[in-house]
Amino acid sequence: MSLYVEGLTSRAPNSGMAEFQEVMRKELEASMHTELEKLLGTTKGAQAELARKDFEGFKKIFHRFLQAKGPSVDWPKIHRPPEDSIQPYEKIKARGLLDSVAASLTKLVVVKLNGGLGTSMGCKGPKSLISVRNENTFLDLTVQQIEHLNKTFNVEVPLVLMNSFNTDEDTKKILQKYAHHRVKIHTFNQSRYPRINKESLLPVAKDMGLSGENAEAWYPPGHGDIYASFYNSGLLDQLIAEGKEYIFVSNIDNLGATVDLHILHHLMSQPNGKRCEFVMEVTDKTRADVKGGTLIEYDGKLRLLEIAQVPKAHVDEFKSVTKFKIFNTNNLWISLPAIKRLQEKNCMDMEIIVNPKTLNGGLNIIQLETAVGAAIKSFDNALGINVPRSRFLPVKTTSDLLLVMSNLYTLDAGSLTMSKKREFPTTPHVKLGSSFTKVHDFLMRFESIPDMLELDHLTVSGDVTFGKQVSLKGTVIIIANHGDRIDIPAGAMLENKIVSGNLRILDH
Incomplete structure (x- = not known):
């Protein structure tokens, strides 16, 4: 993203511009190294060692950031992936399971990305500790799923949580409650x-502390950091020594991301020389998913294309559901020995995502991140599997939360499946207004979660509350104007209705 460097050097004479920019890059890099050493000087012992390891990774990404030149794809070189590089799930499933399920499971580790906070839903602490169904949190449901698997097949599939400095302490306290689970x-x-000042391209941190003003000076650098962190932690080597071969990685807030025995069997049944080192689960794109990353062929390799890499002139084309029909669910199956090999050879190649933010004090910063799926092009025999939409059930907002709390889904051993009573397999489109954004406010507005089995579309805006045993069918739009309030009474049945103004519905 040398645009930043070019901005700093725009007043330089045109002759020798490239050389001048290279000098500027080297000066910026040297200044960054000096600032990082100063920060390291503010801490000691084990924390200093840990920070030094982190900073080595940061220096690499900062160097690549200074070298980059705008969006990292040449649009004419993008091709649709070859037919056999994205397999339909039904084809994988049709091969059956044979008798080796337990043997395959002994080679598996489940990894959940647990670095995020619940701030977007108005919660403090790790997002994984938000209650989503019958008082169960995301973490509870994950543990129940794996425990059920372990008991059913008499195996010991371990769970690995990738925490961040934001979530580690709170998560570890909660883990004690699972001490007697299998x-x-x-x-x-x-x-x-360290977050980087957008103008100076230097760290905003004053020391290594995480309190006071300095709390905003640090960030976890996206889930693409999993490879280096996993390797550096020593846990990767430990699991390989225990005979583990694959990790199944997913976001902890994706309630559809359960261990799929058919995909695992497909991986384990490949001949050794042709072993698939990386599987990305993709699913059909709808108009709600237009910003999701997609798989393309580029320079003869399967590659993840994210919207941030697309030249502005082609963004509409990228969002099209006709040209790019699938998107990445971030459910990934990755070979442990392959991660070790690529880390040791320093061959893990991931595009940098430049994420601009404004801190509370108004300071504009950038943070440099990577995405776990972007490493697909570094692995051998990588494959996409087009899975059913049911494997992508993320809870990013209270609108999503309403769906998973409702009778649209049944809960069994930590897994949510769509109710057989729903006539069509698609999920209703739910859009709750700003009065529902925070989980606490959301819960206060529902005396009980409505019956949504026959719902297609729900939009709610303004000061609206729902009584007990409300039933919603078809398309329902409820809009309370500013200063007005709408109370939907207990037992009300709304079918294909628009409710607006300042209303109390008194009959059914």
Whole structure:
């Protein structure tokens, strides 16, 4: 992203511009190294060692950031992936399971990305500790799923949580409650990188502390950091020594991301020389998914294309559901020995995502991140599998939360499946207004979660509350104007209705 460097050097004479920019890059890099050493000087012992490891990774990404030149794809070189590089799930499933399920499971580790906070839903602490169904949190449901697997097949599939400095302490306190569950739980922390002042391109941190003003000076650098952090933690080597071969990685807030025995069997049944080292689960794109990353062929390799890499002139084309029909669910199956090999050879190649933010004091910063799926092009025999939409059930907002709390889904051994009573397999489109954004406010507005089995579309805006045993069918739009309030009474049935103004519905 040399645009930043070019901005700093725009007043330089045109002759020798490239050389001048190279000098500027080297000066910026030297200044960054000096600032990082100063920060290291503010801490001692084990924390200093940990920070030094993190900073080595940060220096690499900062160097690549200074070298980059705008969006990292040449649009004419993009091609649709070859037919056999994205397999339909039904084809994988049709091969059956044979008798080796337990043997395959002994080679598996489940990894959940647990670095995020619940701030977007108005919660403090790790997002994984938000209650999503019958008082169960994301973490509870994950543990229940794996425990059920371990008991059913008499195996010991471990759970690994990649925490961040934001979530580690709170998560570890909660883990004590699973001490008597049949799940062995490991944790490791992703890196801690310094946020960069957008103007000076230097760290905003004054020291290594995480309190006061300095709390905003640090960030976890995206889930692409999993490879380096996992390797540096020593846990990768430990699991390989225990005979583990694959990790199944997913976001902890994706309630559809359960261990799929058919995909695992497909991986384990490949001949050794042709072993698939990386599987990305993709699913059909709808108009709600237009910003999701997609798989392309580029320079003869399968590659993840994210919207941030697309030249502005082609963004509409990228969002099209006709040209790019699938998107990445971030459910990934990755070979442990392959991660070790690529880390040791320093061959893990991931595009940098430049994420601009404004801190509370108004300071404009950038943070440099990577995405776990972007490493697909570094692995051998990588494959996409087009899975059913049911494997992508993320809870990013209270609108998503309403769906998973409702009778649209049944809960069994930690897994949510769509109710057989729903006539069509698609999920209703739900859009709740700003009065529902925070989980606390959301819960206060529902005396009980409505019956949504026959719902297609729900939009709610303004000061609206729902009584007990409300039923919603078809398309329902409820809009309370500013200063007005709408109370939907207990037992009300709304079918294909628009409710607006300042209303109390008194009959059914």
